[in-house]
Amino acid sequence: MTSTYLPELRRATRRTSGAPGARPAQPWPGEARCAVAITVDMDGDGNEAGIGEAPLGIHSMGRYAARRGVPRFLDMFQRHGIPATFFIPGYDCKQSPDLIRRIAAEGHEVGSHGYMHEGFMMSDEEEERRLRLTHDLISDAIGKAPRGWRSPYGQKTRHTMKVLKSMGYIYDSSDKDTDTPYLFAPHDAPGAMVEIPNNTPILSDTSWYQDARTAPSDVEREWCAEFDSVYGGHGFFILTFHPRPGFGSGMPARANVIDRLLQHIKSHADVAFVTLEQVAEHVLAGAEAFEELAI
Numbered sequence: 001m002t003s004t005y006l007p008e009l010r011r012a013t014r015r016t017s018g019a020p021g022a023r024p025a026q027p028w029p030g031e032a033r034c035a036v037a038i039t040v041d042m043d044g045d046g047n048e049a050g051i052g053e054a055p056l057g058i059h060s061m062g063r064y065a066a067r068r069g070v071p072r073f074l075d076m077f078q079r080h081g082i083p084a085t086f087f088i089p090g091y092d093c094k095q096s097p098d099l100i101r102r103i104a105a106e107g108h109e110v111g112s113h114g115y116m117h118e119g120f121m122m123s124d125e126e127e128e129r130r131l132r133l134t135h136d137l138i139s140d141a142i143g144k145a146p147r148g149w150r151s152p153y154g155q156k157t158r159h160t161m162k163v164l165k166s167m168g169y170i171y172d173s174s175d176k177d178t179d180t181p182y183l184f185a186p187h188d189a190p191g192a193m194v195e196i197p198n199n200t201p202i203l204s205d206t207s208w209y210q211d212a213r214t215a216p217s218d219v220e221r222e223w224c225a226e227f228d229s230v231y232g233g234h235g236f237f238i239l240t241f242h243p244r245p246g247f248g249s250g251m252p253a254r255a256n257v258i259d260r261l262l263q264h265i266k267s268h269a270d271v272a273f274v275t276l277e278q279v280a281e282h283v284l285a286g287a288e289a290f291e292e293l294a295i
């Protein structure tokens with residue numbers, strides 16, 4: 001099997017050995033050796049608006065995401081012929097509905113990412129209002145309800161999952177607790193959801209560029225090494241990028257790191273590029289092969 005966009009998934013029916021270096025413990029979509037999920041957290045000027053900053057001057061970097069970063073990523077993904085999953089704050093959807101429609105029209109998944117990228121704690125009622133507002137804004141913009149959610153700043157509560165489940169969400173991608181997707185039972189809600197962990201300290205651009213000020217060439221070497229380890233091991237590789245300058249990969253030299261990483265990944269046999277919705281559907285369909293937690 002060659003690296004490919006995977007239009008539909010087959011039901012997983014077997015559990016294989018999880019010995020290090022062996023075939024993955026969980027069969028991945030299409031029974032690929034390695035599933036690769038490219039995710040983008042838009043983080044537009046809702047980030048600034050959410051903390052009361054006028055999006056001007058030094059606080060205008062969020063606008064770069066809509067004007068340059070997202071279009072640059074879309075062109076790159078189209079060139080590579082791969083799907084990605086974009087997590088969009090409701091405020092950013094309201095600011096740039098045509099761009100969000102372009103993301104969906106080009107075959108990518110659109111998920112929710114807070115309203116104004118709020119990371120602070122709030123009442124259950126206010127949290128639910130913002131979750132539903134964002135859900136409606138995205139649904140109205142693209143004509144399809146989002147089925148996945150990623151928490152801004154990685155914060156969520158039991159209440160969050162219950163509300164999302166009631167709106168038809170099938171997965172969350174916020175936790176950092178393991179390498180591979182798993183099922184969980186949301187508190188006080190019927191049925192299971194899927195957690196798709198994203199280990200942002202390593203597998204996101206922010207910690208490298210904002211916290212450590214690492215050179216793009218070093219980031220490229222690190223991510224290629226992470227992919228090689230996953231390819232030889234459990235076979236599920238997820239990355240998170242931001243289309244901003246500053247802490248993101250929106251500007252040309254950093255976007256080129258992603259471009260070369262995709263070339264590196266595609267040079268390996270038996271790799272499937274997948275959206276997180278595809279991963280979640282795959283896990284739900286083959287639940288017997290996946291770990292389940294009660295949360």
Ligand SMILES: [Zn+2]
Binds near residue numbers: 043
């Ligand atoms: Zn974010």
